[in-house]
Amino acid sequence: MCQSGHWARTTSHGMITVMGDERAREDSSQGPVVAVLGATGHTGRFVVAELRERGYRPLLLGRSGDRLAAMVQDRPDLEARQASVDDPGSLDRALAGAAAVINCAGPFATTAAPLIEAALRAVIPYVDVAAEIEANVDTFARFGDRARAAGALVVPAMAFFGGLGDLLVTTAKGDWEAADEVHVAYGLSSWHPTAGTLDAGAVSGRRRGGRRVRFAGGRLEYHDDPLPTLKWAFPAPLGPQPVLGEFTMADVVTVPSHLDVPVVRTSMTAVAAADLSAPDASAPVAVDAQGRSDQTFVVDARVRSGRVERRAVVSGRDIYAVTAPLAVEAVERILTGRTRTTGVASAGAAFDAPDFLAALSDHLALHVPLDAQV
Numbered sequence: 001m002c003q004s005g006h007w008a009r010t011t012s013h014g015m016i017t018v019m020g021d022e023r024a025r026e027d028s029s030q031g032p033v034v035a036v037l038g039a040t041g042h043t044g045r046f047v048v049a050e051l052r053e054r055g056y057r058p059l060l061l062g063r064s065g066d067r068l069a070a071m072v073q074d075r076p077d078l079e080a081r082q083a084s085v086d087d088p089g090s091l092d093r094a095l096a097g098a099a100a101v102i103n104c105a106g107p108f109a110t111t112a113a114p115l116i117e118a119a120l121r122a123v124i125p126y127v128d129v130a131a132e133i134e135a136n137v138d139t140f141a142r143f144g145d146r147a148r149a150a151g152a153l154v155v156p157a158m159a160f161f162g163g164l165g166d167l168l169v170t171t172a173k174g175d176w177e178a179a180d181e182v183h184v185a186y187g188l189s190s191w192h193p194t195a196g197t198l199d200a201g202a203v204s205g206r207r208r209g210g211r212r213v214r215f216a217g218g219r220l221e222y223h224d225d226p227l228p229t230l231k232w233a234f235p236a237p238l239g240p241q242p243v244l245g246e247f248t249m250a251d252v253v254t255v256p257s258h259l260d261v262p263v264v265r266t267s268m269t270a271v272a273a274a275d276l277s278a279p280d281a282s283a284p285v286a287v288d289a290q291g292r293s294d295q296t297f298v299v300d301a302r303v304r305s306g307r308v309e310r311r312a313v314v315s316g317r318d319i320y321a322v323t324a325p326l327a328v329e330a331v332e333r334i335l336t337g338r339t340r341t342t343g344v345a346s347a348g349a350a351f352d353a354p355d356f357l358a359a360l361s362d363h364l365a366l367h368v369p370l371d372a373q374v
């Protein structure tokens with residue numbers, strides 16, 4: 001039984017099923033149904049593949065019947081349902097029989113709230129991959145109390161940006177319940193953004209009135225200061241790299257949601273920031289059988305309390321591809337009761353962070369150095 005009490009139970013076959021519409025939700029010969037909104041997108045496709053790989057039955061949701069039909073054409077085992085975030089009834093019908101839902105449809109300023117509402121009505125967990133700071137703030141503010149009261153779990157930003165940094169910070173901080181500063185540095189070799197990333201950036205930019213945002217003094221602060229360029233000492237083989245400081249990512253929402261810390265900074269390799277803002281920015285190109293690009297990453301999370309710094313570092317390949325095991329691992333943990341809380345919770349608050357990262361060792365190489373004096 002999961003912590004929320006009424007979402008999931010284990011069948012005699014060791015399969016997890018959701019109580020409620022038993023006929024639709026339980027099939028002893030196959031894994032649970034997990035709905036994916038935005039299944040036709042670049043990230044959604046990785047999530048669908050990861051679900052299949054782990055024995056779940058992905059239920060493809062999207063707004064375009066044609067795009068869904070094209071995706072399931074040669075895959076009779078896949079089921080797809082058309083739904084619109086503007087039509088709550090269509091979302092309810094689409095989620096019927098699902099044990100959980102993963103939202104990969106950005107901009108999340110548009111899709112998150114209607115789908116969370118539908119997940120709460122369906123009494124199933126909700127996980128999204130939103131990198132939009134304001135949308136993630138909205139999710140905590142609008143649904144925290146209601147999700148907790150319902151015993152439900154809603155996990156926003158369960159992805160490369162937001163979720164992974166939070167798992168690293170939570171791993172690094174260990175037994176600290178407060179810190180003076182958190183800095184997450186992103187060492188991306190390049191960044192070829194998807195259309196969804198560019199759309200999300202444009203929506204967030206408009207919501208900020210073109211201003212920049214940072215987390216300082218224990219709150220989000222909007223400003224017009226130029227971004228500083230720093231040198232960041234990533235571990236070998238990447239080594240020291242120029243980074244744009246205060247290149248603010250979703251970690252400024254996820255980390256302070258459960259760690260008492262006044263300053264959270266995120267930095268991005270200058271080369272990746274330049275790729276992202278280039279007028280001719282191009283989409284990622286698959287170079288391996290799993291559809292991953294040649295992009296590599298190192299994420300270096302440092303947590304300082306006084307003069308002691310704790311650190312956790314991961315490296316891996318393709319920020320979009322690695323989002324799939326992060327989101328699906330979260331769903332798996334929720335459906336098997338390996339959660340720490342209810343309500344709206346970030347990855348670090350919802351799960352055992354070191355154990356979560358260890359479970360993804362096929363995708364992420366984790367290194368936790370000894371404490372350092374700074």
Ligand SMILES: NC(=O)c1ccc[n+]([C@@H]2O[C@H](COP(=O)([O-])OP(=O)(O)OC[C@H]3O[C@@H](n4cnc5c(N)ncnc54)[C@H](OP(=O)(O)O)[C@@H]3O)[C@@H](O)[C@H]2O)c1
Binds near residue numbers: 044062067107160161
């Ligand atoms: N936090 C992270 O690290 C992280 C990682 C990966 C992705 N993301 C975010 O996830 C989102 C998707 O990224 P992507 O790479 O998959 O982009 P993408 O390839 O452009 O796909 C976008 C998907 O969202 C769907 N969509 C957009 N607006 C919708 C709406 N109003 N209703 C229903 N579906 C809608 C699209 O459906 P159609 O096919 O109908 O257009 C498509 O399936 C972006 O916001 C991106 O920033 C975040």
